[in-house]
Amino acid sequence: MNHFKQTVALKDVKCFALHGYYPEEQLTGNHFIVDLETEFSPIGFDDELGQTVNYEDLNSIILEEMKITQKLLETVLKNIISKVIRLYPFVEKIDVSIKKLNPPMPGQIGHSFVKLTYTPTN
Template sequence: MLTIALEGLQCYAHHGLYPEEQIIGNHFTLDIQVSIPEPEDPADLDESVNYEMLYTIARRIMQTPQPLLETVVHDISTAIKTAFPAIHHSRVTLKKQAPPLGGDVARSVVTLDKSY
C-alpha cells in the first residue's frame, strides 16, 4: 500500500452547533490520509492520488458551514473516495481550536477512519 497525506491544513470556517460559532467562525486544522495499492509506475500521477486535489476538495467542503464536525469529515471522505476510486483506506481528522465549552480546552477532534 502507498499512503499519501496532507497534514496541518489550516482553515478558518464557520462550523459549529451554536449560532455564534456559525457567525464568528473558528480556526480548524485538517489532516487527510489515504492509502492506495502500490502503483505499477510510481512516476505516473494517474496511478496515484494528487494531493493538490485532496487540498482543493477539503477547502471546498470546509467553506460550507455544518453544525457537526462529523458531517464535515464524512463529506470530505466521500468526496475523496468519489474523486479517487482506487483508495482502499482514508482517515480524515478535523480539529477545532478552542471550542466554546465554557472551560479551557485546546481543541476538539473528530476523526473518520474508513476502509473500502
C-alpha cells in the same frame, strides 16, 4: 512477490470556517486543522501523477468542504471522504480528522477533535 501499500496525506491544513452546532459559532467562526490520509496499493511506479493520489486534489477537497457551513464536524468529514472516494475509487483506506482550536466552552481547551475512518466493504 512484494506487496506495497502507499500513503498520500496532507497534515495540518489550517482553515477558518463557520462550523458549529450553535448559531453563534456559525456567525463568529473558528480556526480548524484538518488531516487527510489515504492508503492504497500502488498502480505503478512509472513516475506519472495519474498512478497515485494527487495531494493537490486532497487540498482542494478540504478547502471546498470547509467553506460549506455544517453543524457537525462529522458531516464535514463524511463529505470529504465521499469526494475522495468519487475521485479515487481505488483508495483502500481514508482517515480524516478535524481539530477545532479553542472551542467555545468554559475552561482552557486547546482543541476538540473528531476523526472518521473509511474502509470499503468487500
